[in-house]
Amino acid sequence: MHNITRHICLISLLLGSGNGLLPVQAEMLSQESTQQEAQESETEQSGNATASPTTIYKVVGKDGSVTYTDKPQQNAEPLAFDITTQNVVTAAKVTSPxxxxxxxxxxxxxxxxxxPAPEATIRNNLGEFTISAAQPGAPKAPIYRLIFDDAPLASNSSGVFKLTGIHRGAHTYKVELTNNTGKTLASSPLQTLYLHQASALINN
Incomplete structure (x- = not known):
């Protein structure tokens, strides 16, 4: 309605220019009318874009398959979605390990x-003496193993080793703790003993 009124005024000015009206006035009124029309057009388009919904059609095929399309088809079910609707996906909570x-x-x-004590001297003509070991703390290993002169000599669960027939001289020894498979769990320090025997050439 406003546009029609402006056009009538514009035509009146143009017709009246012959009666002394200035053409400049008509031109200004024409420019004002054009700007007003452009603003109203933009407002209408913006309002339509905001309010118009997007229509999606759901089509169910003979085989039961479902297809969604924006083109209308026969036996299609229209589904209206607001264009302002946003797809929001809630992120799964990540639990700390x-x-x-x-x-x-x-x-x-x-x-x-x-x-015996380290560097002990033992006098025994038969070469007999005892080596005794113990576990001072826990846990306890099941097996003691005597290493005598760099070789395993005997194993038991008591830690007491009675030796016999040992030749005189210096001997090294240590006691190890092992499990049932023979794995070494701990070891005592290496010690030395000296075995003395009376000579058979000396008269007793």
Whole structure:
């Protein structure tokens, strides 16, 4: 309605230019009318874009398959969606992994030789003497193993080793702790003993 009124006024000015009206007035009115029309056109388009919904059609095929399209088809079911609708996906909560369990401390096995003392001198013509070992703390290993002169000599669960027939001279020894498969769990320090025997050439 406003546009029609402006056009009538514009035509009146143009017709009246012969009666002394200035053409400049008509031109200004024409420019104002054009600008007003452009603004109203933009407002209408903006309102239509905001309010117009997007129509999607759901088509169910003979085989039961479902297809969605924006083109109308026969036996299609229209689905109206607001264009302002946004697809919001809730992110899955990421749970922190449980803290790693601390590694169990390794058993601290230990063994000491109770007798003889280091650098002990033993006098026995038959070469008999006893080596005794013990475990001062926990846990306890099941097996003691005697290493005599750099070679395994005997194993038992008591830690007491009675030796016989040992030749005179210096001998090295240590006691190890082992499990049932023979794995060494701990070892005593290496010690030395000196075995003395009376000579057969000396009269008793």
């Amino acid at each position: 449980p803290p790693a369990k601390p590694a169990a401390p390794k058993p601290n096995y230990s063994v000491v030789i109770k007798s």
